[in-house]
Amino acid sequence: MDPNPITDAAFSQRLRQMGIATPNPTMSNSSTASPVAGPSSHSVSRPTPQQNTTLNALDARQRIQEAVDVQSQNPSAGREYVDVGVLRQILAMRDRGSAAPDIEKRLRLKSGVVARVGPPGVIAPLSL
Known part of the structure; x- marks a missing residue:
């Protein structure tokens, strides 16, 4: 079983005593680590x-x-992005047989939003 640093006080104490690990660069031909950390090593090129x-x-x-x-x-x-409450309303109205244009008009949605929810039966509101 792996020790849990949150619940295992002794393990947590050992981690604190060890401190932060420092990398030990290798000197092999395939190594990408620099053996000497100079001031230029702090510049980071972001992808x-x-x-x-x-x-x-x-x-x-x-x-x-x-x-x-x-x-x-x-x-x-008209709204293109909806929250979960509106999505639930869309699904409920569609399950009751309302047409997509009627749902979009009633909920003030842009044309095509109901179609992007997917065909009936693919997703449905969870009833608890």
Whole structure:
């Protein structure tokens, strides 16, 4: 069983005593570690979002948040992004037989939002 540093006080104390690990660079031909850490080693070149999946996801999240902010400033234009409550309303109205254009008009959504939810039966609201 792995020790848990949160619940095992002795293990947590040993970790604190050991402190932060410092890397020990190797001197092999394939090593990418620098044997001498100079002032220039502190400069970090960051990958572009296209090169890094995490940065790509964060960049997309930021673009979506900006679009939601613009949408909230002009609610009369119709909503494209909806919260869970509106999504639940869409599903409930669709299950009762309402047509997509009627749902979009009633909930003040942009045309095509209901279709992007997917065909009936793919997702459904959870009833507890």
